[in-house]
Amino acid sequence: MDSSGFIDLFDEWTDSALEWVSDNGEFLFDSIRQVLEGLYAGILWLLELPPFYLIALIVALVGWRLVNVWFALLSGVALALCFSMGLWPETMSTLALVLTATTLALVIGIPIGIMAGFFPALDRFMEPGLDLIQTLPPYIYLLPAIALLGYGPATALIATVIVAVPPAIRLTSLGIRMTPKEFIELGEALGMTPAKMFFKIRLPFALPSIMAGINQSLMMAFGMVVIAGIVGSGGLGETIYGAIRTLDIATSINGAIAIVVLTMVLDRITQSAARLGTGRKS
Amino acid sequence: MKTVTADINDVLIDCQSLWKVFGDKSAAAMKSIKERGLGKKEVLKEYNCVVGVSEASLQVRRGEIFCIMGLSGSGKSTLIRLLNKLITPSAGKVLVKGRDLAALSPVDLRQMRARNIGMVFQSVALLPHRTVLENAAFGLEVQGITKPERNKTAVAALEKVGLADWVNRYPGELSGGMQQRVGLARALASDPEIILMDEPFSALDPLIRRQLQDEFRQLTKALGKSAVFITHDLDEAIRIGDRIAIMKDGVIIQTGTAEEIILNPADAYVAEFVAGISRLHLIKAHSVMRSVAEFQQSAPNSDIASLARTTPDADIDELITLTMQSERDAIAVVDNGQIVGVVTPRSLLMGVKGPSAHDLPAASTNWS
Numbered sequence: 001m002d003s004s005g006f007i008d009l010f011d012e013w014t015d016s017a018l019e020w021v022s023d024n025g026e027f028l029f030d031s032i033r034q035v036l037e038g039l040y041a042g043i044l045w046l047l048e049l050p051p052f053y054l055i056a057l058i059v060a061l062v063g064w065r066l067v068n069v070w071f072a073l074l075s076g077v078a079l080a081l082c083f084s085m086g087l088w089p090e091t092m093s094t095l096a097l098v099l100t101a102t103t104l105a106l107v108i109g110i111p112i113g114i115m116a117g118f119f120p121a122l123d124r125f126m127e128p129g130l131d132l133i134q135t136l137p138p139y140i141y142l143l144p145a146i147a148l149l150g151y152g153p154a155t156a157l158i159a160t161v162i163v164a165v166p167p168a169i170r171l172t173s174l175g176i177r178m179t180p181k182e183f184i185e186l187g188e189a190l191g192m193t194p195a196k197m198f199f200k201i202r203l204p205f206a207l208p209s210i211m212a213g214i215n216q217s218l219m220m221a222f223g224m225v226v227i228a229g230i231v232g233s234g235g236l237g238e239t240i241y242g243a244i245r246t247l248d249i250a251t252s253i254n255g256a257i258a259i260v261v262l263t264m265v266l267d268r269i270t271q272s273a274a275r276l277g278t279g280r281k282s
Numbered sequence: 283m284k285t286v287t288a289d290i291n292d293v294l295i296d297c298q299s300l301w302k303v304f305g306d307k308s309a310a311a312m313k314s315i316k317e318r319g320l321g322k323k324e325v326l327k328e329y330n331c332v333v334g335v336s337e338a339s340l341q342v343r344r345g346e347i348f349c350i351m352g353l354s355g356s357g358k359s360t361l362i363r364l365l366n367k368l369i370t371p372s373a374g375k376v377l378v379k380g381r382d383l384a385a386l387s388p389v390d391l392r393q394m395r396a397r398n399i400g401m402v403f404q405s406v407a408l409l410p411h412r413t414v415l416e417n418a419a420f421g422l423e424v425q426g427i428t429k430p431e432r433n434k435t436a437v438a439a440l441e442k443v444g445l446a447d448w449v450n451r452y453p454g455e456l457s458g459g460m461q462q463r464v465g466l467a468r469a470l471a472s473d474p475e476i477i478l479m480d481e482p483f484s485a486l487d488p489l490i491r492r493q494l495q496d497e498f499r500q501l502t503k504a505l506g507k508s509a510v511f512i513t514h515d516l517d518e519a520i521r522i523g524d525r526i527a528i529m530k531d532g533v534i535i536q537t538g539t540a541e542e543i544i545l546n547p548a549d550a551y552v553a554e555f556v557a558g559i560s561r562l563h564l565i566k567a568h569s570v571m572r573s574v575a576e577f578q579q580s581a582p583n584s585d586i587a588s589l590a591r592t593t594p595d596a597d598i599d600e601l602i603t604l605t606m607q608s609e610r611d612a613i614a615v616v617d618n619g620q621i622v623g624v625v626t627p628r629s630l631l632m633g634v635k636g637p638s639a640h641d642l643p644a645a646s647t648n649w650s
Contacts, residue, residue, distance in 0.1 A: 182405040188368055189478075190421045191396030200424070204411060 022148050033154040036100075040153050044096035052083040055092075059265060066272040075268075078261040085254045087239065094225055094235035095262060097153065101160035101221045106214060108161070109168025113213070116169060117176025117206070130166045138163050138224050142231050156233030160224040167216035175209025176202055211274030218270055222263045236262075293377075294476055294508050295342040295365055300374035302360050302532075305331030312372045322531065334360040336532045338374075342476070347502055347509045349523030350534075351516055357532035358512045362478050365510060366399045367391060378476070396425050400469030404481040406461045408453035408468075414440065415449040418467040425472070432471075439467040442501060459490040466498070470505070477502070479511040483518065495521050516555055520564065528552055540564050561634055567601060567615045568594035570633035571623030577612065586621060589614040594622065598633050601625055 022029070047055070056079040064072035082091045116123040141159035149155045179202045187197045229237025236255045243252035303311050303325065311329035314320045315336075322333045335357045342348045352358040363369040364376060367383045376383045378394060386394060400421075408417045415433060416423075418440050422432035440446055443463040453461055462482055469477050479498075483491045499522050502509050513519050519526045520540040527537040528548075536548035541564050547553035571594075574586065590608040592601065594617050604613050605627060615623045 180407075182403055182407045183409070185368060186401075186403065186407040187424075189366060189395055189399075189401040190424045190472075191392035191394070192424050193392065196424055200420075201409075204409070 018144060018147055025148070029148045032158075033149045033152075036149075036154040036157045037152070039104075040096055040100045040157060043100050044093055047092045047096055048089070052079070052088050056080055056083075059269075063265070063269060066276060067268055071268060075261075075265045078265065082258045082261055085258065087236065087254060087258045090234075090236045090239050090255070091258050091262060092235075094237065094259070097156060097160065097225045097228075097233060097235055098218065098221045098262075098266075101157050101164055101225065102214075102218050104157070104161045105164035105217050105221065106168050109165045109213070109217065110172050110210065113169040113172025113210075114176055116173035117202075120177075123173055123177075126169065130170060133162060133166050139227050139230070142228065146231050151232045153233050155231045156225065156228030156237070159228055159231075160221050163224040164217040164221040167220060168213045171209045171213030171216065172206065175206030175213075178209065179205045208274065211270075215267065215270045215274060218266055219263070222259070222266075226259060292344045293341045294344050294379060295340075295510065296375075296377040296380075297338055297340050297361075297365070298375040298377070300338040300361070300364055300376065301336055301372045302334040302357075302364060302369060303331050303372045304334055305329060307331055308372055316373070333532050335364065335371075338529075338532075338534050340527055340534065340537060342508055342510055344475075344508055345503075345506055346524045347499065347511060347522055349511045349513060349519035349526045350529060351513055351519040351526055352529030353514055355531075356529040358514075358529050359480060360532075361529070362480050362510055362512050365478060366395055366401065396421065396472060398474050399476045399478060400472055400474035401478040402462070402465045402469050402480065402482045404484055406453075406465045408461055408464055410453055412452075413449065414445065414451050414453065414456070414464050417453060417464055418449075418471055421468055421472040435473075436467070436471050439471040440464070442470060442505075443467045443497075457490075459486050459494060462486065462494065466501075470501075470507075475508060477507055477509045479509055481512050481514065484514065491518070492521075498522065516559060520559065528555070541566060541569065545569055562599040562602075563597045565598050565633045566594060567592055567596045567613075567625055568623070570598070570601075570629045571615045571625045572629055573623055574621060577624040577626065581612070584610075584612065586614060586624065589624070591616045591621075592625075593617065598630060601630055601633075605630065 050058075056076045059079060060072040060076035063075045079091075082088060112126075116126060138159070141162045142155065145155040145158045149158060183201050183205065184197070187201045192200065225233060225235065226237040226240060229235070229239070229241035232238060236259050240252050240255040240259075243249070243255060301312060301315070303315070305311065307329045308331050311320070311325050311331040311333075314328070315325065315333075320328070322336075325331050325333055338357075338361055340348070340350075350358045350361060360369060364371050365378070367376070371384075379398065381394070383391065383394070409420065412420070415436055419432040419436035422435060427435075437446065437449060440449060443466050445460060445463055445467065448456065448460065453464065456464065465482065466477075482498075483494050486494065495518060498509075511519070511522055513522075516526075523540070525537060525539055526543055527534045528543065529535070530551055536543055536552050538546075543552065544556045544559060544561060544564055547556055577584070578586070589610055589612055590604055591614050592604055594615055596604075596615075601613060605611070605625075611627055613625045614621045615625060
């Protein structure tokens with residue numbers, strides 16, 4: 001058998017396996033899809049409830065508290081710009097997608113990361129998998145997702161969660177493993193229970209790393225959510241994808257600006273929250 | 283080493299033939315040491331294990347400050363961690379207040395650590411995101427004591443170490459010496475009977491170190507605590523300790539008071555250590571005096587009754603001052619109204635110089 005025959009066999013096998021999963025797991029995938037879309041719809045509903053200026057004002061206020069006055073003014077103005085470009089609903093649905101996907105990624109990633117921090121064997125076991133997820137081109141995840149969940153935000157969410165999970169696992173595990181030895185000793189000498197050791201010593205010391213993981217997850221999610229425009233995610237990703245297909249350069253640039261605004265605002269706010277949450281230094 | 287004559291209730295920590303062997307095959311290595319009398323080198327070669335502490339026995343009595351002195355790698359830090367089972371011994375027993383640590387349940391062991399044994403670390407280990415007060419109250423917080431109560435106790439502990447004005451600062455704002463005081467306050471706040479001090483002052487500059495040494499001794503005595511104090515500095519051990527154990531290569535080579543160790547070093551290694559120590563305030567009249575009969579033999583015309591007098595506890599410094607003030611060249615040592623001995627310039631010189639190293643057994647080689 002020559003190599004192309006072997007490859008054909010492999011491809012055939014992959015296709016039929018996917019088909020089998022899709023046929024037999026219909027009920028499962030339908031419920032996954034409903035849960036994901038429900039979550040997304042709920043968050044989107046919340047974000048669309050207040051008028052745009054209220055959201056801009058809230059973001060500016062948070063920015064002022066966490067970063068500084070200049071950042072607050074700039075982020076307020078930048079969000080107003082998104083509105084004036086006529087992209088407010090798209091901006092909000094992108095934000096809803098990112099928030100939903102990141103939340104799911106953290107709910108999955110942080111507990112696994114904590115486990116991996118305690119059990120080095122688990123960490124070593126997951127390492128190649130995480131490497132694989134992070135090195136494959138991200139749109140690869142869209143294809144199996146679209147086969148199983150169909151066209152729409154649920155597919156975009158699944159693909160985004162896959163991409164956003166690895167940094168959360170990695171940095172949480174790292175943070176747990178990096179607890180300084182002398183503080184473990186202190187905890188033991190004070191007669192701490194394992195639970196108290198975790199909450200009073202390990203977690204506080206892991207917090208900066210976990211926060212960095214949250215920030216990284218968020219950034220990965222932003223990157224993926226735009227790509228997911230191809231599978232009908234809605235939001236700015238779809239706007240840009242549509243504009244590219246019709247060579248509508250102006251709209252694609254508007255969409256890109258809105259993405260950049262959203263990304264930078266969330267990046268700076270989470271970074272500052274991380275710094276603040278981890279207490280003072282020096 | 284003197285045998286312990288004190289009541290068993292007065293021994294707070296009793297270590298019996300403690301061993302700690304580090305390595306993957308430590309159990310097998312320990313067995314071979316016991317059965318075949320393997321040495322340190324053979325253990326490393328055959329089992330790839332390191333002997334941290336070997337055959338260490340010591341008793342810490344109530345109200346005593348017990349110093350363990352040794353250079354780095356002597357096993358002193360391992361030994362102190364065996365005392366609250368931060369490290370589990372490979373062989374031997376640790377009794378704290380008469381209870382065998384190995385027989386305690388995890389819950390009882392945690393209780394023992396939380397209530398009875400405080401510990402202060404060289405690295406201080408203050409939580410950087412908590413204030414001085416929160417750090418001092420940390421041990422009590424772990425024990426589940428309510429906030430108002432633990433803050434009250436912690437403030438009192440901080441007052442004892444002179445940091446009452448710093449309660450709301452963060453550790454990063456404090457100097458090294460002050461941070462170590464917070465570490466001590468944290469240990470004192472739980473009101474333990476025993477405080478384990480793991481080289482607490484080693485990283486501090488000499489002036490601050492001396493000040494903290496004196497304060498620590500005063501405070502421990504005033505509060506009636508017992509302490510085990512690890513140091514690599516013999517001066518520090520002498521300044522702080524009621525008794526001193528000297529460690530080398532995992533073995534305790536001598537235990538005794540500073541005076542006992544300086545007058546009778548167990549081997550050349552100890553002698554070399556004590557050679558640099560100023561003996562002026564450590565050697566007392568009762569150790570250097572000659573007997574009355576001996577004195578009368580060498581100076582038959584001397585009238586003992588008219589000599590200047592002093593007590594057996596007078597140190598060499600005082601004796602020299604007395605000798606220089608006196609017109610006669612001898613001083614009578616009086617205990618309970620009786621002349622028990624005579625100090626001559628010759629005995630003073632002997633006391634200052636000490637025995638020469640040649641007269642002593644060579645450094646013990648059984649473990650090197």
